[in-house]
Amino acid sequence: MSADQLPSWHESSAKQSIVDFVGAVTDQGSPDFVPSTERVAVFDNDGTLWTEQPMYTQLAFALDRAAELGRPTSLEELQAGGMAALVELISLTHADVTTEEFDAACRTWLASARHPRFARPYPQTVYQPMLELLDLLDHHGFSCWIFSGGGTDFMRTWAGEAYGLPPHRVIGSVGETEFRTGENGPELVKGAKIDVINDGPLKPSSIHRHIGQRPVLAAGNTDGDLAMLQWTAGSPHRTLELVVRHTDGEREYAYDRDPVLGSGNGQVLAAAAEHRWTVIDMAADWAVVHPPVS
C-alpha cells in the first residue's frame, strides 16, 4: 500500500497504525485478513470528521431557524436549560414539516451560512486527513458509515456529498415521522418526538439495527463514542480504534470538553491508554486540517 494515499498525515505512529491495519486486514496471506463483506468502518461525525466548535453546526442551524420562526433563544438559555431545553429547541426547529420541506430548509441555510472563524461554508470544515482516510478505506473494500448524535435528516443534506457516502450510510438521531396523504400526495411529516438519541450505548444498538454487522474500525472523539469503540474492539477480527483529540488551538481548537454541551473525552482517553487504541493528536499528526476553500 502506498503511503501517499494519506498525504495530509504526518509520518507518525497514528498514520502508521492505519497503514498497518489496512495492509493486514486486506492481505489474503495475512492471519488478520478480513473479507471485504466484513470490512465495516464506523465514524462519529461532530469533532471526528468535521469541526464542532464554537458549537455543533446543527445547533447553529437550529438557533437561526428558531429566530426565523419567531421563537429566538440564546446559547446561554440553552446551557441553563440543559438537555430538556435542547430537545425543545430541536422539536421546535425540526418538527411539523415534511421531510422534503426540512431538506429544503437545511440546504437553504447551508448555502448562506458561514463558519464564524473560518469564514467558509460549514461543509468545508470537514477534516482533510479524515477525507483521505475515508477514501483510502473505500478503495480497500471497506464500507464506511457515520453514526452521529446529530440528526440523520440534517446530516444527509450535506454529508453524502462531503464524504462520498450514500444516504443510507449516514445515521444519526432520529425523530418520529408520520405518513400521510397531503395536497402533494403521500408525504412524511416530522414529529416532535425523538425516537433515538444516537449517542453513548445507543450507538452499538444503532449499528446493529442499521448494519447488522460488527465493525472492524471505529473513530470517535468523545465519551459518547466509547460504547461504539468498545463494541468494535470486541470483534473477533483484528480491529482499529481511533480517537481524535483536539490539540490544535492555532489551526482548529484545543479542548477536551465541549463548552456548550459539556461532553468530554476523559473516559475514552483512559480506554485508549488501557487498550492501546490510536489517539490522533491533531496538532502533531495532521499536516493539514481543513481542505483548501473551493
Add this chain to the structure above:
Amino acid sequence: MSADQLPSWHESSAKQSIVDFVGAVTDQGSPDFVPSTERVAVFDNDGTLWTEQPMYTQLAFALDRAAELGRPTSLEELQAGGMAALVELISLTHADVTTEEFDAACRTWLASARHPRFARPYPQTVYQPMLELLDLLDHHGFSCWIFSGGGTDFMRTWAGEAYGLPPHRVIGSVGETEFRTGENGPELVKGAKIDVINDGPLKPSSIHRHIGQRPVLAAGNTDGDLAMLQWTAGSPHRTLELVVRHTDGEREYAYDRDPVLGSGNGQVLAAAAEHRWTVIDMAADWAVVHPPVS
C-alpha cells in the same frame, strides 16, 4: 434486455410490465431514465418473497421456542389473544438473550425445521420468480431492500443468503437492545420492548430512516404494504408497483386474508385497480413457484 432473465415467469402482462419498466429507467436515452444511485427497490417479505402459510415462519419458530422455554402456547390461544398475545409471545421468545445467542438459536431451528406441507427447509420456500426479479434488478444497478413486518434479527439469519442481500438491506420490526459488558466482553442484549412494528404507515418511515431515498419500485401482498406502495408511487420518477396475489391453491395457497393474523389485501387490490399497479396472479403468471429442492 433479454426476457430470458425471468425464465420462471409466463409471458403475461405482469412480466411485460417489469421488463418495460426496467428497460425504460435504465435507458439513458429514455425520458424515464433514473440514475443508478436512485434505483431503489423495496420488497415486503412474508407472502411477497416467500410462503407465509400455513403461518408466518417466524411464528412457527416462536411457538417452537416457547415450548422449549417451558411456556408452550397454541395458535388458538394466540388468535384469541390478538395482537397483545402475539407481542407477548415475541417478547418471551426473542428477549433476554444476546444478539449472538439469538442468531445461533435461529440458525439451529432453521437447520432442522421443515415446512409442514412442502417438506423442505423454510428458506427454500422462497419464490423462484421473485429470486429472478431480485437478480434482474441487481444486474441493472438497482439496490434491493426488504421492509417486512417480521423481525430484523430473525430475517438476517437466512434472508441474506437466500436473496443475495447484505444484512443492512434486510429491515423488519425492531426490538430494543441494551449494550452491556458481560463475561464475553461487550454485547447487545435483546429486550422485551418492541421499538418499531414495521408495517402499514410505518414502512415509509422505516424506508426514510434506513435508506433516505424514495424507492422507484415496491412489491407487497397485503394492506400492510399499501403505504409503502403509495410512498413509492408518489416518487417524481417513473415507478413500478407490484402486488402478489395468492391464487394458486395447487402449487402454493389461495387466499386473500391471512387465516392466523387476519391481514387482508382488499385495500391494496382496490388501489392497484385504481392506479393500474401490476397485480401478480401467482397461478397465471408464474411457471414455477418454489426453486428445486437443493
